[in-house]
Amino acid sequence: MTATNPAVSTTTPAIKPTTAPAGRPRNPLKRFWPQYVSVAPFYILFLVFGLFPLVFSIYLSFTNWDGMGKRTFVGLAQYRYLITDARFWNAVGNTFIIWFMSTIPMLFFALIIAFLLHQNIRFKGFYRVAYFIPNVTSMVAMAIVFGSVFSNSFGLINSALQAIGAAQIPWLSSPWGIKFTIAMMVIWRWTGYNAILYLAGLQAIPTELYESARVDGAGTWSIFGRITVPMLRPVILFTVITSTIGGLSLFTEPQVLLGNSGGPGEAGMTIVLYQYNQAFTQFDFGYGSAIAWALFIIAAIFAIINWRLVSERDTDGNTKRRIRRRREVAR
Template identity: 40%
Template sequence: MTTTQQKPSVEPPPGKNRPHPPLTWRQRLGRLDVKLSPYLYIAPFWIVFALVGLFPIIYTAVIAFQDWDLVRNTGEFTGWDNFAYVVQDREFWLSLRNTFSIFLLSSVPQVIVATIIAAMLDKNIRAKTFWRMGVLLPYVVAPVAVALIFSNMFGDRYGLVNSVLNDIGLSSIAWHVDVIPSHIAIATMVNFRWTGYNALILLAAMQAIPRDLYEAAAIDGAGTFRRFFSVTLPQIRPTMIFVIITSTIGGLQIFDEPRMYDTNGQGGSNHQWETITLYLYKTGWGEFNFGRAAAIAWILFLIIVAIGMLNFAVTQRLIATDSVARKTKKSRTASKAKHIKKEVGK
């Protein structure tokens, strides 16, 4: 007679094969909160962006292909006729020329002067808060007030600038007649408002630079300008890219200053300082041709996107070139040090 031995039951070790107890309601809610909370935190931004940003862009694209009637809120599909008319219009190319001219006269000096001001405020000077608030004060002033004040300063007959020029023996400048002087005057308004704002952004980036880098550079014998170009500028390059891109977008969308530069706000008798946004405003609310105005807005949008991508590509290329140059310099320094050690060992 054979007897069968019963094997003792062995519980499975804790691991993947062991069944987990069912989750409670609170545990399920906690897991759901961990998964959804990041999306809920950013949801308000995307909701507002969809309402005031994405929807107007899409709606403007629809209107751009129609002969839109604002009263009936309907339109007749016209295809690419609005875009073809804008591209063939001489006034559009004049406004595009004026926009790029004012943009270059404002953005380039603005970034340079803002960087210099930020470097000065980064020093150990007295009354730092006072000077920082003073730099930001022009940004707080309303754009309309700035435009009215500067338009009177650059008056052709009784302006302050021409009076000073006459006092020192120079002839008056036709600020409201000639093309380049009018662009310089409008660019001066833009620089007055935005230079201090950009300076504070760059100052915040400069203050985040470790002071040890400056001390090490000073020990190596680097002077003030050498430390600025070798330490400060490379460290604030991402912030500099941000400032350049935002100033580019703002410079191409300039409206308040040319609109308030004279009494009629039409961009000059011969379109001397009429920008694209002013041309868009005249087409939409002057001629009530909102389909054509939407086409102008989309052309401006594509121009801004193209220039922004070009700026980003150029700055990224500069960063890559600078990083490669630094790695090459480090490798050369290391090889030189090894060679010196070998010579000393011999």
């Protein structure tokens, strides 16, 4: 019988766990508080200057308030008066006419400019900057320039007409002259901006589509109509919707050019300018809020209509089949 050394233990010692048992997860607020603090200013500013005025304007549209006295709840009275207000409907008509006169030519010229800038031309960077400058130009300075160009007595256009023996046009005193002048201001300011957006969309189109089209003998304008426009459909949809919303909320151009009156006969009175006059000139904040929400409904309806008209609805798949066939040929 062999004796066992009591100093040598025959039992396996217990292995201590190297990691502590998983406990309850830490509080995310304590764990990520630096991130929450860093983004808190945005949400505070949004709540104070974004969400609160939005909700408060809904409440004001059901009240009668001059900004100082007691607010009186009137229910739907502001909206009932809105439906019968001839000045409001005149502003709606002016807004739609100016929007139609400015948006369609603006987007058309922007698409043509972007297509030309996408070609191999010299000084391409200079042209891109030059077309974008009107968008960042001061509106006051631009209104002074357009006022000098379209002035009834001493405008550059009327001076040129007088020099060739033609009759002068009352640009800033006739209803259609006022609308045309405002539309020209919108076109001049936003055409370059939309052209840059279209140019970004053109640069995302695969070059093999153009190469295969040229191999097939397609000309420049055929390529533009059959490849460029269909492939730019998402960008066109974006510019149409944003231009529609911007056109219906037109304010700066008529206000700076014509003042709060909207010109003779209120020919330049837009919806937002009329809402501004009611709220901040007449101090009828309840009715001004009702006009603002009526504008929101109108803009939403037209945005949906534009979405339905411009969005891609490929019923027979011809466009997709043509693009797929050109890609196969390119390979």
